[in-house]
Amino acid sequence: MIKKRGKKAVLVIEDDAESRNFMARVLELEGYQVLQADNSEQGIAVARENHLALVLLDLQLPGHDGGVVLVEVRNTPSLSTIPVIVITASAAALQRERALGMGATEYLVKPLSAASLREAVARILSRQRGSWNEVKEGTYSGSG
Amino acid sequence: MNTRKLEILIIDSDVTLHSELQACLEAEGYGTTLAGSGQAAIGLCQDKSFGVAVIDSSLPDISGVKLVQKLEKLSPQTEYIVTTGAASLKNAVESVRHRNIIAYETKPIKMEQLRSLIAQVAERKRTEEALQKSEIRYRNLVENTAAGVAILDPEGNLVYANNALCQMTGYDEEELLGRSIASLLHPEDRDKVMPVFRQMLTRREAKLNLEFRVVHKKGHTVYLSSSPSALRYRDSIAGLSAIIIDVTERKLMEEALQASERNFHNSLDNSPLGIRVVTSNGEAIYANQAMLDIYGYQSLEELKAVPVVKRYTPESYAEFLERRERRQKGQYVPTDYEVSILRKDGEVRHLQVFRKEVLWNGEPQYQVIYRDITEQKQAQNLLKTISENSPIGVYIVQDGKFQYVNPRFQESTGYSEEELLGTESLSYIFPGDRDTVRVNAILMLQGKLPYPYEYRLISKSGEVRWVMETVAPVQYRGRRATLGNYMDITQRKWIEKKVIEYEELNKLKSDLLSVVSHELRTPLTTIKGYSTMIIDYNRRLSSDEIKKSLQSIDSATDRLSELVDRLLDMSRLEAGLLRLDRTATSLTRLIKQAAREAQIRFPGDKITVNISQRLPRVMIDTRRIQEVLDNLLDNACKYSGEDARVEITGRRMCQELLISVTNQGMGIPPEELGRVFDRMYRVEQRLRPGKDGLGLGLALCRGLVEAHGGRIWMESKEGKWARCSFTLPLPGKGHDKEARKKGSTRH
Numbered sequence: 001m002i003k004k005r006g007k008k009a010v011l012v013i014e015d016d017a018e019s020r021n022f023m024a025r026v027l028e029l030e031g032y033q034v035l036q037a038d039n040s041e042q043g044i045a046v047a048r049e050n051h052l053a054l055v056l057l058d059l060q061l062p063g064h065d066g067g068v069v070l071v072e073v074r075n076t077p078s079l080s081t082i083p084v085i086v087i088t089a090s091a092a093a094l095q096r097e098r099a100l101g102m103g104a105t106e107y108l109v110k111p112l113s114a115a116s117l118r119e120a121v122a123r124i125l126s127r128q129r130g131s132w133n134e135v136k137e138g139t140y141s142g143s144g
Numbered sequence: 145m146n147t148r149k150l151e152i153l154i155i156d157s158d159v160t161l162h163s164e165l166q167a168c169l170e171a172e173g174y175g176t177t178l179a180g181s182g183q184a185a186i187g188l189c190q191d192k193s194f195g196v197a198v199i200d201s202s203l204p205d206i207s208g209v210k211l212v213q214k215l216e217k218l219s220p221q222t223e224y225i226v227t228t229g230a231a232s233l234k235n236a237v238e239s240v241r242h243r244n245i246i247a248y249e250t251k252p253i254k255m256e257q258l259r260s261l262i263a264q265v266a267e268r269k270r271t272e273e274a275l276q277k278s279e280i281r282y283r284n285l286v287e288n289t290a291a292g293v294a295i296l297d298p299e300g301n302l303v304y305a306n307n308a309l310c311q312m313t314g315y316d317e318e319e320l321l322g323r324s325i326a327s328l329l330h331p332e333d334r335d336k337v338m339p340v341f342r343q344m345l346t347r348r349e350a351k352l353n354l355e356f357r358v359v360h361k362k363g364h365t366v367y368l369s370s371s372p373s374a375l376r377y378r379d380s381i382a383g384l385s386a387i388i389i390d391v392t393e394r395k396l397m398e399e400a401l402q403a404s405e406r407n408f409h410n411s412l413d414n415s416p417l418g419i420r421v422v423t424s425n426g427e428a429i430y431a432n433q434a435m436l437d438i439y440g441y442q443s444l445e446e447l448k449a450v451p452v453v454k455r456y457t458p459e460s461y462a463e464f465l466e467r468r469e470r471r472q473k474g475q476y477v478p479t480d481y482e483v484s485i486l487r488k489d490g491e492v493r494h495l496q497v498f499r500k501e502v503l504w505n506g507e508p509q510y511q512v513i514y515r516d517i518t519e520q521k522q523a524q525n526l527l528k529t530i531s532e533n534s535p536i537g538v539y540i541v542q543d544g545k546f547q548y549v550n551p552r553f554q555e556s557t558g559y560s561e562e563e564l565l566g567t568e569s570l571s572y573i574f575p576g577d578r579d580t581v582r583v584n585a586i587l588m589l590q591g592k593l594p595y596p597y598e599y600r601l602i603s604k605s606g607e608v609r610w611v612m613e614t615v616a617p618v619q620y621r622g623r624r625a626t627l628g629n630y631m632d633i634t635q636r637k638w639i640e641k642k643v644i645e646y647e648e649l650n651k652l653k654s655d656l657l658s659v660v661s662h663e664l665r666t667p668l669t670t671i672k673g674y675s676t677m678i679i680d681y682n683r684r685l686s687s688d689e690i691k692k693s694l695q696s697i698d699s700a701t702d703r704l705s706e707l708v709d710r711l712l713d714m715s716r717l718e719a720g721l722l723r724l725d726r727t728a729t730s731l732t733r734l735i736k737q738a739a740r741e742a743q744i745r746f747p748g749d750k751i752t753v754n755i756s757q758r759l760p761r762v763m764i765d766t767r768r769i770q771e772v773l774d775n776l777l778d779n780a781c782k783y784s785g786e787d788a789r790v791e792i793t794g795r796r797m798c799q800e801l802l803i804s805v806t807n808q809g810m811g812i813p814p815e816e817l818g819r820v821f822d823r824m825y826r827v828e829q830r831l832r833p834g835k836d837g838l839g840l841g842l843a844l845c846r847g848l849v850e851a852h853g854g855r856i857w858m859e860s861k862e863g864k865w866a867r868c869s870f871t872l873p874l875p876g877k878g879h880d881k882e883a884r885k886k887g888s889t890r891h
Contacts, residue, residue: 016666018696022673025689029681060662089665110665111672114680 007033008053008125013043013069014087015058019110023056026114027121040068047073052082053125056117059088059099067102074103083124087112150266151175151192155185155211156200156227161253165198168255174262182206182214189218196265198258201228216244223265225258227251292368292388298345298381300325300338312368312390314361330357330365344374345381355391367395418495418514421504426452426468429509438495438516440488450488457492460484482517493518537611537632540618541569542625556611556632558604574600574608585615589626598633610637652822663707667700710844717847724765724851731759731801731872734766735794738773742790746781754793759801762872764852769872772845773803776868779841780807783866799876800854804869812860820858821846845870 010032014020017038024034035050037043047055047069055073059066070086073079083105088095096107106120152174154165159180166176177194179185182205185197197215201208208226215222224245247261286293292309294302305320313320313328325341326334333356340354355369372386412419418435422428431444439455441447453461460483470477480498487493495514502511531538537553539546549564557564557572570578577599587593601609613630620627674693678685685693716722732755739753773792780790784807794803812820821842842858849856849870856870 016669018670018700019666019673021696022670022677022693026673026677026681029677029684089662089669111669113672114676117673118680 007031009033009035009050010054010056010121011035011037011043011046011050011052012056013037013040013058013066014056015039015060019058022114023112023117026117030118030121032121040066043069044072047079047082048076052079054121055082055084056121057084057086057104059086059095067098070099070102070104085120085124149173149175150195150262150269151177152262153177153179153185153188153194153197153222155179155182155197155203157181157204158200164255165253165258168259169262172259172262174266182211185211186214186218189215189222193219194222195269196223196225196262198225198227201226212245220244225249225261227253292370292386292390294325294370294386294388295375296325296341296384296386298383300341303383309388312360312366312388313358319361328358330359333357341372341384344372344384355395365392366390367392418516420512420514421502422510422512424508424510429504435514438487438493438514439485440491455485457484457486494521534629535631537628537630539569539628540620540625541628542620542623544568544570547620547625552632556603556609557601558607563604572601574602576600581613585626585628588615589617596630608634610634660707660711664704667703667707670700671697671704710841714844714847717844717851722768722847722851724768726763726765728761729764729766729769730761731764731769731794731803734770735773735792735803738770738777739792742774742777742781745778748786749781749784749788749790751777751781751790751792754791756793756795759794759796760874762801763875764872768848769852772848772870773805775841775845776805776870779868780805780866783807784809796874797871799874800871801874802869802871804867806865806867808865811862811864811866812858813862814860817858817860821856842868 010027012020012023012027012034014023014036015038020036020038024036027034032053035046035052037046043055043057055069057066057069066086070084073082073084084103085106085108086099086104087108087110088099089110099107105124108116108120152169154162154169154176156162156165156178157180162178166178169176177188177192179188182203185199188194189197197212199208199211203211206214208228212224212226215224222244225247226245227249229251246265249258249261287306289306290308292312293304293306294309295304297303302320302323302325305317307317310316310320315323326338329337337354337356352371353369354372355367358366358368360366367390368388369391370386370388372384374381375383375385412430413432415432416434418438419430419432420428420435421430428444428448431447436442436444436447439447441450447455452464456464463481464483467477467481479500480496483495483497485493485495494517496517498513498515500511501508503509504511531550534550534552537556538548538550539553540548545566546564546569547566549561554561554564559572570581573581580597581599584593584597584599588597596612596614598610598612601611603609610633611630612633613628615626615628618625618627674697678690678693682690713722735755736753739751743749743751777790777792781788784790788808790805790807792803792805794801796802845868846856849872853873854871856868858866858868860866
């Protein structure tokens with residue numbers, strides 16, 4: 001996959017096309033490189049193949065639950081430090097606890113505004129910068 | 145009689161006399177031997193025994209008397225006749241001192257006299273010999289008889305005991321002789337027996353059958369019986385003789401017999417059962433204590449003094465009279481029966497009676513045994529009362545058939561006792577539950593099932609009644625049977641079902657909330673996202689992009705609106721508030737239109753319409769049935785594979801129209817077929833992302849179809865196809881009434 005230098009890659013995993021398009025468009029407008037997946041398996045595959053800065057994950061996915069992606073990311077050494085923002089239609093505290101317990105970095109509830117999405121992504125990426133750079137260096141030298 | 149010939153020895157120096165005597169005596173038949181001198185005579189006597197010796201007193205070598213003295217030692221049996229030439233007093237006196245000298249004859253011997261003397265001797269000898277033989281015989285008899293023989297001296301010591309007595313007592317003859325009879329007697333018998341002996345010694349009485357015990361040498365007791373008599377000698381009593389018989393065996397048998405008789409009487413006397421012996425006339429000749437206790441009388445006489453009529457209850461007395469009459473006529477009367485008696489104190493008691501013929505003191509009589517079963521009867525009555533009034537169904541089954549059913553059982557099955565008794569118990573059980581009941585009942589009878597089991601009964605009116613049952617093994621009329629008791633839990637089951645339904649409803653509500661929140665949030669996310677994006681990035685978006693975003697917002701708004709409508713319809717249906725706006729409608733047209741529209745929504749699928757004949761018009765709310773058709777077609781397309789073939793058919797079936805929508809595809813698992821019409825049911829796999837809708841679709845269809853008085857169902861072969869069909873009633877029957885009923889009774 002060809003990458004634009006200097007652009008951070010964000011993966012959006014969401015089954016609803018409209019919702020996915022909206023998130024992808026906002027993030028593109030914010031200057032990120034956006035990758036998309038509409039189910040868990042595809043999401044995991046894309047995450048493994050690309051050097052990601054962040055994952056946006058809808059927990060309610062067809063087939064496997066979005067939790068599978070979260071667990072997979074956290075259990076894969078090369079992916080484990082990638083921040084994951086979980087997006088769900090449920091504001092229930094239980095869902096939130098479950099997501100954070102499984103290793104989600106942030107938890108957002110639908111419906112999302114462009115601003116809340118933008119701000120959450122920016123906040124996390126700035127917080128993660130230090131550790132991110134180190135990983136970035138190592139991964140780059142490895143992939144050639 | 146073979147008496148030996150009397151041998152006579154003649155001792156005389158006178159040879160002439162010899163010959164004369166010899167000739168004379170041999171003529172008489174005696175044997176004679178001659179001796180010329182005393183010495184010769186002594187020599188002869190050493191070899192031979194002579195009956196009589198005739199001795200000359202003046203022998204040359206020895207005097208007659210002296211010779212007698214010598215010969216006496218050799219032959220004590222011999223008797224002597226002394227002859228002498230000159231009679232002298234001296235010789236005569238000497239002769240007399242010898243007992244064996246029987247005569248003293250002076251010479252010349254008078255032959256006649258001698259012959260007479262010897263004849264006397266011969267006669268006496270014969271007699272003695274005969275006596276001796278007889279005595280030996282007696283002695284042998286006494287010695288060898290089976291009876292014991294004893295002779296006691298006046299002091300009570302044994303002076304004679306025969307073999308049999310030795311054997312009886314275990315002592316040998318030496319040990320017995322000289323021994324005091326008292327020392328042999330059993331200590332307990334001494335004081336009884338000894339005075340009898342003493343009395344006999346003084347009064348000469350004979351005693352018949354005196355029985356006493358003797359202690360055997362080995363220590364055990366021997367029972368003897370004797371008839372002792374006094375021994376008289378010269379008018380005084382010289383002792384006692386007794387013939388003794390060992391009666392030990394007889395005594396032991398007698399004792400055993402007596403003990404057995406005592407036991408028999410004891411057992412009658414002490415029996416806990418009342419026992420009476422009556423004659424064939426009905427007269428009581430014996431009654432034991434238990435019998436008297438049952439009746440409350442002190443004695444048999446007191447009992448007999450009370451007339452029979454006063455000893456029975458009136459009913460029981462009538463039965464008594466009948467029994468008596470039958471007996472008198474020789475007719476059959478059962479040997480056991482029950483009676484109700486009146487005690488002396490007036491209390492009524494119930495007795496079980498057994499009557500049989502017995503020998504009583506040698507006479508055939510009737511032994512009547514009474515068992516007081518009052519308490520048992522009362523317990524039975526108590527159980528009966530409990531059973532008759534119990535809210536529990538109680539029954540007894542033997543060989544698979546009802547033998548007893550209580551009123552509650554009759555009530556819950558709707559059958560009467562007459563209808564139930566003798567019929568197969570399993571036939572009243574709901575057919576699908578019979579095997580379960582059989583297995584559970586066997587397990588419980590074996591003690592392997594500790595808790596009640598539940599099953600369904602079919603009542604006479606065909607109603608299904610749920611019961612909870614336990615069974616136990618019992619004896620009924622002497623044979624194994626099963627006692628069952630059950631509780632009718634139909635009401636409880638109904639409530640349980642309601643509770644489960646309520647719980648399901650609750651779960652559905654929370655499911656509904658979660659699904660609604662998800663389904664509502666998805667279009668909301670689109671609306672919120674695109675609208676904020678347009679606001680925030682207004683200048684950086686092309687007008688084309690803005691238009692597309694606004695279109696997305698528009699369609700999301702439509703979805704939201706549709707969802708809200710469905711939710712409202714559902715609520716109305718549930719509340720029975722849905723109003724149907726019925727008009728006469730051609731279903732053919734409606735179906736074709738729905739198929740056309742679905743084809744537009746799912747351009748990739750092939751939808752075919754198959755209507756076999758022209759369908760009659762039906763009175764329906766067109767918009768609602770169209771909704772149903774849209775839903776079914778959408779579902780069929782959504783759950784098909786890519787390029788699916790979906791077919792919709794319509795035809796008339798009797799008084800209904802039947803519409804089916806069939807699709808090829810994954811189908812529905814059999815266990816889920818019944819649930820697809822539940823409000824929140826949605827097949828888990830959602831193969832076409834974005835096409836899934838609210839789970840309300842099929843539930844709404846059911847509600848709408850039922851509101852029209854129709855039915856709806858799903859068939860499927862998993863992995864191949866699924867078919868959803870529904871019916872609509874044709875005009876003619878009161879469909880409005882039907883619709884209302886369905887709407888209000890559905891759970």
